[in-house]
Amino acid sequence: MLDALDKDLLKVVADLEDIPKGAYNIRKNGKLASRATSANINIETNAENTGIIVTIAPGTINESVHIPVILSEAGLNDVVYNTFIVGSGSDVTIIAGCGIHCGGSAPEGHEGIHEFRVGKGARVKYVEKHYATGPGAGKRTLNPTTKVFLEENAHVEMELTQIGGVDDADRLNEATLGAGSSILIMERVMTDGNQKASSKNEIILAGENSRSNMVSRSVIKGNSRQNFYATMTARAKCVGHIECDAIIMDNGTNETIPALRAEHPDAELSHEASIGKIAGDQLMKLMSLGLTYDEAVNRIIQGFLR
Amino acid sequence: MLELKDLYFSVTEKDGLNDNQKRDIIDGMSFVFETGKFYAITGPNGSGKTTLARLIMGINQVSGGEIHFNGQDITGLTITERAKAGIAYSFQQPARFKGITFRDLLSISTGIDDEAKLISLVRRVGICPLSFLDKAVDATLSGGEIKKIELATTIARNPKLAIYDEPDTGIDLWTIGPMVSLLKKEQMENHTTTIVVSHNKAFLEAADTVLIVNHGKFVYVGNLKDALPILADFSICNYKNCPEGEQDARCFR
Numbered sequence: 001m002l003d004a005l006d007k008d009l010l011k012v013v014a015d016l017e018d019i020p021k022g023a024y025n026i027r028k029n030g031k032l033a034s035r036a037t038s039a040n041i042n043i044e045t046n047a048e049n050t051g052i053i054v055t056i057a058p059g060t061i062n063e064s065v066h067i068p069v070i071l072s073e074a075g076l077n078d079v080v081y082n083t084f085i086v087g088s089g090s091d092v093t094i095i096a097g098c099g100i101h102c103g104g105s106a107p108e109g110h111e112g113i114h115e116f117r118v119g120k121g122a123r124v125k126y127v128e129k130h131y132a133t134g135p136g137a138g139k140r141t142l143n144p145t146t147k148v149f150l151e152e153n154a155h156v157e158m159e160l161t162q163i164g165g166v167d168d169a170d171r172l173n174e175a176t177l178g179a180g181s182s183i184l185i186m187e188r189v190m191t192d193g194n195q196k197a198s199s200k201n202e203i204i205l206a207g208e209n210s211r212s213n214m215v216s217r218s219v220i221k222g223n224s225r226q227n228f229y230a231t232m233t234a235r236a237k238c239v240g241h242i243e244c245d246a247i248i249m250d251n252g253t254n255e256t257i258p259a260l261r262a263e264h265p266d267a268e269l270s271h272e273a274s275i276g277k278i279a280g281d282q283l284m285k286l287m288s289l290g291l292t293y294d295e296a297v298n299r300i301i302q303g304f305l306r
Numbered sequence: 307m308l309e310l311k312d313l314y315f316s317v318t319e320k321d322g323l324n325d326n327q328k329r330d331i332i333d334g335m336s337f338v339f340e341t342g343k344f345y346a347i348t349g350p351n352g353s354g355k356t357t358l359a360r361l362i363m364g365i366n367q368v369s370g371g372e373i374h375f376n377g378q379d380i381t382g383l384t385i386t387e388r389a390k391a392g393i394a395y396s397f398q399q400p401a402r403f404k405g406i407t408f409r410d411l412l413s414i415s416t417g418i419d420d421e422a423k424l425i426s427l428v429r430r431v432g433i434c435p436l437s438f439l440d441k442a443v444d445a446t447l448s449g450g451e452i453k454k455i456e457l458a459t460t461i462a463r464n465p466k467l468a469i470y471d472e473p474d475t476g477i478d479l480w481t482i483g484p485m486v487s488l489l490k491k492e493q494m495e496n497h498t499t500t501i502v503v504s505h506n507k508a509f510l511e512a513a514d515t516v517l518i519v520n521h522g523k524f525v526y527v528g529n530l531k532d533a534l535p536i537l538a539d540f541s542i543c544n545y546k547n548c549p550e551g552e553q554d555a556r557c558f559r
Contacts (some may be wrong), residue, residue: 099386281399282402285401286414287386287413288365288395289389304405305408
């Protein structure tokens with residue numbers, strides 16, 4: 001069912017050499033390609049038939065779920081609504097990702113809406129990679145949305161990466177944090193050519209002693225454009241930080257707007273933002289260690305997006 | 307091994323009257339550095355010491371004159387080409403990165419990524435504890451920590467010529483002695499030609515030759531003993547007509 005092309009895409013977006021062990025759901029061209037459940041992790045199609053519901057039993061420790069999506073059919077715009085219900089006290093890794101192979105001139109796209117309900121004291125690591133390739137001129141669009149609800153003392157770490165080849169991306173991340181919960185969002189986006197990427201983030205620190213850290217790293221090459229917006233709203237005693245850095249290369253453009261909103265007197269919110277070319281002192285240091293200018297640029301970008 | 311031939315570095319600046327006033331930061335310097343010797347370059351702030359060091363590494367381009375290294379004219383070479391020729395440079399204010407660790411810099415510096423070899427290298431350099439290996443070389447490092455890392459990445463190059471620009475800035479008093487011994491050891495064992503830009507007496511004492519720079523020129527070349535009166539002259543009060551006994555703070559600068 002999966003051909004060589006599919007396997008290449010899976011390798012890039014989900015680090016999968018073959019069919020994964022444990023629970024997984026592979027979606028290909030808008031349809032279910034393959035699925036497996038485990039004793040603690042159930043996956044079923046939702047009632048509206050618009051996506052899947054992944055249910056992780058309370059106390060599930062050290063298990064993972066792979067839910068990659070691959071597209072290789074010209075003209076297809078795949079929309080999917082997935083829900084993750086993570087039981088209290090569990091500790092799991094969820095690996096999502098979308099790979100597009102565009103062979104024709106018709107546009108291809110995927111809009112994935114992922115909703116997470118993370119139970120008390122549960123820990124989730126969510127890894128999402130987006131990538132597009134192929135010789136076709138069709139526009140490749142990826143518009144992901146994540147909505148995260150953290151119950152008391154839950155902890156979520158999100159790694160959101162757009163590696164390359166995506167022409168248009170409009171991302172929305174929303175998180176609402178309960179008491180004692182924490183979220184770390186690490187977003188890395190690299191654009192080139194005439195690509196556009198926009199990321200909007202709405203984080204609400206609703207519960208007492210909740211903590212959030214949003215880190216965004218953008219590399220903007222060619223004539224591409226990236227916009228980054230993040231708003232952190234504090235409704236209780238909490239700590240929140242936004243760090244957004246953009247490196248501009250060639251003629252890239254960028255708009256970065258971090259916003260902090262305190263609706264509680266004990267809120268501690270901070271942000272740091274920077275836009276600029278690669279710092280000259282970094283380049284000179286690496287060149288003085290024997291790298292050429294181009295090697296130094298690559299090494300700095302590689303570290304920045306790590 | 308390193309020859310400076312009538313070196314100039316000029317900048318244009320505004321001085322209130324003229325928009326394009328030319329100023330020579332390096333004003334005709336000539337000198338031959340000999341293989342395996344230890345040189346200390348000192349002089350008042352703004353005299354041109356760092357600029358000279360940067361010209362040798364190729365970070366700034368000379369306005370006039372030539373630099374020869376082991377018989378080759380390197381005046382037109384890039385930083386990379388000079389590094390490959392065997393020149394290494396410790397920056398006065400080392401770069402801070404995002405997502406690059408001490409281990410990464412050592413690997414780039416040596417081409418080695420083997421764990422055992424990196425550990426033995428860190429041990430050889432001595433001033434950085436092993437726990438530094440996976441430290442990010444970013445804004446979280448203290449001034450002293452980053453200078454130690456900077457020095458280690460320079461020594462790791464096994465350079466023929468090592469230039470250290472104020473290596474002791476931010477370094478605790480207990481580390482300066484070992485740092486001087488380390489540079490001396492590299493000089494003795496590997497015949498590294500060593501140039502240290504410093505105000506610190508410990509480095510001046512370690513040097514075979516002391517060079518004093520003022521207003522972009524070498525004003526003294528020789529041993530430390532004879533340099534001391536000149537250095538004392540730089541450090542004393544520049545206000546010549548201080549009346550004796552007057553408690554003028556400026557006199558004690």
